[in-house]
Amino acid sequence: MSFDMYREIIMDHYKNPRNFGAIKNADGQATKDNPLCGDSIQITYSVGKEKLSDIKFNGTGCSISLAGASVLTENIKGKKFDEVKNYTDEDFMKDLTVPISPARRKCALLGLRALRQAMDIEQHEN
Amino acid sequence: MLDAHKIKKDFPIFRQKFSGQPLVYLDSTASSQKPQAVIDAVSECYEKYYANVHRGIYQLSELASDAYEASRATVAKFIGATIREIIFTRNATESLNLIAFTWGKQNISEGDEIIITEMEHHANIVPWQQLTAEKKAKLHYWPITDEGRLDLDKLDALLNGRTKLVSLSHMSNVLGTINPVKDIIKKIRKYRSDIVISIDGAQSLPHIPVNVVDIDADFYSFSSHKMLGPAGVGVLYGKAEILESMPPFLTGGDMITKVTFEGAEWNDIPFKFEAGTPNIAGVIGLAAAINYLEDLGMDNVYQHEQDLTAKVFSELLKIDGLKLFGPKDIKDRGAIFSFTLGDIHPHDLASILDEQGVAIRAGHHCAQPLHQRFGIEATGRASFYIYNTDEDIKSLIEGLKKAQELFSL
Numbered sequence: 137m138s139f140d141m142y143r144e145i146i147m148d149h150y151k152n153p154r155n156f157g158a159i160k161n162a163d164g165q166a167t168k169d170n171p172l173c174g175d176s177i178q179i180t181y182s183v184g185k186e187k188l189s190d191i192k193f194n195g196t197g198c199s200i201s202l203a204g205a206s207v208l209t210e211n212i213k214g215k216k217f218d219e220v221k222n223y224t225d226e227d228f229m230k231d232l233t234v235p236i237s238p239a240r241r242k243c244a245l246l247g248l249r250a251l252r253q254a255m256d257i258e259q260h261e262n
Numbered sequence: 263m264l265d266a267h268k269i270k271k272d273f274p275i276f277r278q279k280f281s282g283q284p285l286v287y288l289d290s291t292a293s294s295q296k297p298q299a300v301i302d303a304v305s306e307c308y309e310k311y312y313a314n315v316h317r318g319i320y321q322l323s324e325l326a327s328d329a330y331e332a333s334r335a336t337v338a339k340f341i342g343a344t345i346r347e348i349i350f351t352r353n354a355t356e357s358l359n360l361i362a363f364t365w366g367k368q369n370i371s372e373g374d375e376i377i378i379t380e381m382e383h384h385a386n387i388v389p390w391q392q393l394t395a396e397k398k399a400k401l402h403y404w405p406i407t408d409e410g411r412l413d414l415d416k417l418d419a420l421l422n423g424r425t426k427l428v429s430l431s432h433m434s435n436v437l438g439t440i441n442p443v444k445d446i447i448k449k450i451r452k453y454r455s456d457i458v459i460s461i462d463g464a465q466s467l468p469h470i471p472v473n474v475v476d477i478d479a480d481f482y483s484f485s486s487h488k489m490l491g492p493a494g495v496g497v498l499y500g501k502a503e504i505l506e507s508m509p510p511f512l513t514g515g516d517m518i519t520k521v522t523f524e525g526a527e528w529n530d531i532p533f534k535f536e537a538g539t540p541n542i543a544g545v546i547g548l549a550a551a552i553n554y555l556e557d558l559g560m561d562n563v564y565q566h567e568q569d570l571t572a573k574v575f576s577e578l579l580k581i582d583g584l585k586l587f588g589p590k591d592i593k594d595r596g597a598i599f600s601f602t603l604g605d606i607h608p609h610d611l612a613s614i615l616d617e618q619g620v621a622i623r624a625g626h627h628c629a630q631p632l633h634q635r636f637g638i639e640a641t642g643r644a645s646f647y648i649y650n651t652d653e654d655i656k657s658l659i660e661g662l663k664k665a666q667e668l669f670s671l
Contacts, residue, residue: 147668172625173609174639198607199669243609 145234149203154210155192166254167195168246175201175243179250187216193247200240205247207232212251221257223248264558264566266651272297272554273649283619286657291435291465291598291645292623293487296551300490303550307543314539316516330542333549334532337497340552341482342473347505349498349535350545354464355385357483357498358429360535361460362389364508365481366427369458372398375424379404379412379441380635381434384628386462390429404430406635410437410588417449427458429481432466436629436643437588438571438598440466444477451478458504464488468647469567469596471560474499486544491551495544498535505531512537563648567597570646570655574599577659584662587636597646600627603662606669608642614668615661622658 158165162180169176175197182190191213193205211231212220228248229236236244252259270276273295276285287295311325318324331345338345351357366389370376376390380403394401402420407413412430428450433440447459460481466472467482468489474482481500487493500508510517510528514537520527528534555563571592578584583604589595603611608624615622623643626633633639644658 143668172640173607175607198609200609200613237613240609240613 146199146203149206150199153193153202153206155206155213156194157192158194159190159192164254166250168250168253170197170201170242170246173198173243175246177201177205177246177250179205179247179254181251181254183217187214188212188220189214191251193250197246198240198243200236200243201246204228204232204244205250208247208251220251220255264562264648266566266649269558270649270651272299274298274301276649280619280621281617286618286620286654288620288622288644288646288650288654288658290468290488290647290650291627291643293493294468294490294647295649296492296547297490297554299554300492300547300550304492304543304547307546312543315542316533326542329546330540333545336549336552340556341467341499342475343499344502346531347499347502349500349505349532350540351496351498351535352494352541353487353496354462354483354485355496357481357496358385358460358462359389360498360511361429361481361483361500362393364511364535365458365504366390366393367397368507368509370394370397370399370426373424374399374426375402375422376400377402377404377417377420377425377428377430379430380406381410381412381437381439381632382429382431382629383435383462383464384630385464386429386431387631390427399426400424403631406437406439409590410434410439412439412441412446414442414446414449417446418453421450421453421457423454425454425457427460429460429462431462431464432472433463433469433596433598434588434629434632435465435598436600436627436632436641438596438600439589440470440594440596442594443479447478465596465598468555470564480504486548486551489548489551490554491548492541492544494541495548497548502531505535508535510534510537514538558648566648567646568592570650571595571597573652574644574646574655574658577655581659581662581666583666587641597650598643599645600641600643602638602641603666604669606665608640610669611642611662611665614665615658618657618661618664620654620657620661 159180159182163182165180167178177195180192191209275295313323313326315327315330334348335345338348390401405416432443443461450457458480461479463482463484467484484497486495517529517534517537518526519529585602587600612622612624625640
């Protein structure tokens with residue numbers, strides 16, 4: 137993937153974030169911060185029968201953390217609980233489709249970290 | 263006048279390409295690059311005369327000891343100190359901790375007061391927070407103005423009969439402010455002569471001429487890696503009579519004269535504070551770095567950075583939406599520029615610049631309280647040194663404009 141295509145995907149989600157906002161009367165929520173740069177992502181979700189029926193994110197941060205959270209909500213919405221539980225960092229990186237430098241990986245994963253905290257899922261690496 | 267193009271050729275790292283482009287290194291405030299002369303001095307030590315110091319009877323150890331001690335003399339001369347007032351540590355952070363753990367533990371008691379400033383690096387905050395918490399002492403923060411200078415009048419309100427220590431940076435690693443430490447110290451001494459004054463010189467010593475006796479500091483801390491030398495070596499200068507009164511820091515070999523099953527006797531200064539085998543080649547590399555800087559002349563180094571500062575200023579201030587922190591008057595200011603650009607996150611700025619081979623820092627630069635003071639989480643920071651040219655400024659400005667274009671919503 138060329139650099140410009142990479143940038144296009146990130147910038148698209150950054151400028152037009154999907155599922156942005158907060159769910160009223162959510163079944164669960166959590167906020168994760170990256171104290172080093174002040175990024176902060178809040179995840180709210182509601183559950184249906186055995187699955188994540190809705191998910192939204194809120195927050196401030198750099199393009200990678202906001203785009204990351206946006207891509208996450210798109211990909212995880214409607215998934216069964218088991219699938220969410222087994223959704224690894226690598227799965228997310230594949231869904232993101234763009235290469236992220238090691239220095240920015242933490243930014244990209246902030247939304248997933250918040251989701252796991254909200255759903256009480258262990259923060260397994262990989 | 264320094265010829266930065268010529269100087270750049272002395273630094274092998276600039277032969278490398280990044281993102282297919284020549285490296286534009288604008289993060290010397292975090293750590294500087296190394297000239298061939300320093301790399302050679304370190305290699306030569308390992309190739310020709312490496313052995314442990316102060317121990318061996320054999321010739322090789324004597325050669326290593328002589329080179330190590332000659333380096334101490336080089337450092338002492340560079341800052342106007344005497345040889346026994348130079349203690350080698352791991353970095354400026356360790357130098358500041360050494361003061362807190364030895365002088366601090368011995369001299370700070372309940373109710374005593376320490377003054378630091380709002381512009382300090384974490385290394386000159388946390389050791390004093392720890393010490394004052396442990397001793398039930400008070401820690402005061404000397405406020406800065408919106409322009410990022412210390413308000414000299416506000417010091418009066420902080421000094422009192424319980425003030426034991428004032429510790430402040432000579433140059434801010436975020437704002438670039440060069441504090442008038444000589445005047446500040448004079449003012450404190452006039453108030454009371456027994457207040458101990460520690461200067462964090464990690465940012466100043468690589469960039470401006472410093473004479474510790476002239477400014478009359480009790481302690482002066484700095485790091486080799488920010489001044490062209492190897493990482494892993496720091497220096498603590500302390501006035502001899504104060505160092506002599508202090509208990510040791512780390513204990514073990516080399517810092518004793520005699521050890522029995524019952525106890526030990528401490529070695530003389532500076533060895534009392536250098537337990538264990540030091541970073542021998544690193545210290546020798548630091549001396550090579552100082553020789554390199556002295557060949558250039560520290561006045562010329564300062565002038566070069568003043569020239570760059572004037573140019574960077576006029577270019578940066580032309581960019582719409584760019585907010586620059588720190589003094590706007592280039593006098594008494596180093597070539598360190600922390601800024602925000604519209605709503606663009608500093609990490610995004612740094613990534614976009616990186617694509618163009620321009621290395622800047624993004625974050626809070628180990629000065630979170632200072633960022634709080636300005637109500638921001640993070641800034642981008644471009645910092646310049648002897649090898650930075652007008653072309654580097656141009657690359658920075660072009661990169662910032664490109665970021666602005668990309669992020670225009």
